[in-house]
Amino acid sequence: MSDRVKVRLRFEKYGAMKFIGHLDVMRYFQKLIRRAGLDVAYSEGFHPHQILSFANPLGVGISSKGEYADLVMESVTSSKDMVDALNRENVEGFFVTDIVRLPENAPNGMASVDRADYELTLSEEKYPDVSWLEDACKALSQKEEVLIEKRTKKGMKTVDIKEGILELRCEGRVIFMKLRAGSALNIRPEQVLLAVFAQAGAELYPFSYDTLRLEQYDCDGKSLLSAGEVF
Numbered sequence: 001m002s003d004r005v006k007v008r009l010r011f012e013k014y015g016a017m018k019f020i021g022h023l024d025v026m027r028y029f030q031k032l033i034r035r036a037g038l039d040v041a042y043s044e045g046f047h048p049h050q051i052l053s054f055a056n057p058l059g060v061g062i063s064s065k066g067e068y069a070d071l072v073m074e075s076v077t078s079s080k081d082m083v084d085a086l087n088r089e090n091v092e093g094f095f096v097t098d099i100v101r102l103p104e105n106a107p108n109g110m111a112s113v114d115r116a117d118y119e120l121t122l123s124e125e126k127y128p129d130v131s132w133l134e135d136a137c138k139a140l141s142q143k144e145e146v147l148i149e150k151r152t153k154k155g156m157k158t159v160d161i162k163e164g165i166l167e168l169r170c171e172g173r174v175i176f177m178k179l180r181a182g183s184a185l186n187i188r189p190e191q192v193l194l195a196v197f198a199q200a201g202a203e204l205y206p207f208s209y210d211t212l213r214l215e216q217y218d219c220d221g222k223s224l225l226s227a228g229e230v231f
Contacts (some may be wrong), residue, residue, distance in 0.1 A: 004041050005073045006102040008109065008228050009086070014063045017093025020059035028094070029069060035084040041072040055109025055224060056116065056181055056216060059188070066116075066215035068109045069101070079230045100228030109216075109224055115166060117179040117214040118189040122173040126208040130173045136200035137170045146195050159194050161187050161195070168192065180214065 010199040013025070020028075032048050033040050042048040051072035058064050078081065079099045086096045101108035122130060140146060174190075175196065179187040189211055196205035197204040216224050 003074075005076050006104065006106060007071050007073055007076065007082075008100050008102050008224065009069050009071065009083075009096055010024065010096045010225050011067050011069070012063075012065050012097060012100040012217060013067055013093065013110060013164075014095075015093040017091075018061055018063045019057075020052070021060050025057070026052070031087055032094075033071070035089040036082075038071075038082060039074045039076070041074050053108050053110060056113045056186075058213060062189075062211045062213060064213035068113075068216060070094055070108050076101070076231065083167075091128055098225055098226055098230075101231045102228040106227050112184070112218045112224055112227065113216050114180065114182040114219040115221070116179060116216045118177045118179065119209045119212045120175045120177070120189055120193055121207075121212075122175075123210075124173065126205050127173065128129065132200050132202065133173065133175070133196070134201075135171050136196050137168050137175060140196055140199045141165070141168045148191050148194075148195055150191075154223045161191055165192060168196075182219075 003192065004205055011120075032050070033050060036038065041051050043051055055068040055070070058067060082099050083096050090096065118120050122133070143162065144163060145160045145207055147158055147160055149156050150159045151157075164180035164185050165177070166180065167176070169176050175193065179189065179192065181187070192202060218224060218227070
């Protein structure tokens with residue numbers, strides 16, 4: 001195990017691929033890694049599998065410029081060679097941007113992620129007039145609590161998500177959010193959007209906005225890529 005190398009790759013997910021779920025993304029990357037000829041490490045036992053994990057899986061229907069996966073490799077070439085090998089085999093909708101080598105004792109991406117940036121764009125067709133949006137975002141940011149209805153196993157529950165909203169602002173029909181996204185506290189962008197619309201007394205129509213995850217960070221506000229180095 002000591003000769004193995006831990007790496008973290010950063011990738012984009014966009015277009016039609018935003019509609020496939022996390023299990024399908026996992027299966028896709030397992031096949032992609034094999035097609036690219038990377039010397040990935042496998043677990044031991046009767047059913048060996050690639051040692052591969054993802055940080056904070058993306059919800060269906062959300063695009064991203066900042067997704068992360070951690071791999072354990074038997075051997076590596078260089079960051080550029082591995083990125084190029086993966087992208088030669090990639091399909092439209094996935095694109096690997098970076099690969100870094102992680103220290104041997106580095107926590108995995110799922111344990112590291114603490115917050116994430118999102119950009120939500122309202123449909124011009126559904127909302128031709130968004131003059132109210134900026135005031136609603138400002139008013140919500142200034143509230144001491146932001147209450148939403150959340151579905152649990154025991155039914156609907158009122159929860160306060162104010163602690164999880166680290167930043168909220170808008171420009172035109174685009175809303176920027178920095179939200180807590182770790183295992184301890186995970187706020188979904190659609191929850192905040194519902195609160196913004198409730199603040200404005202406006203109706204949120206189904207399929208009336210696009211969501212883009214821009215980046216994910218650790219508890220110090222550093223990109224998950226910063227934990228490693230290019231090789």
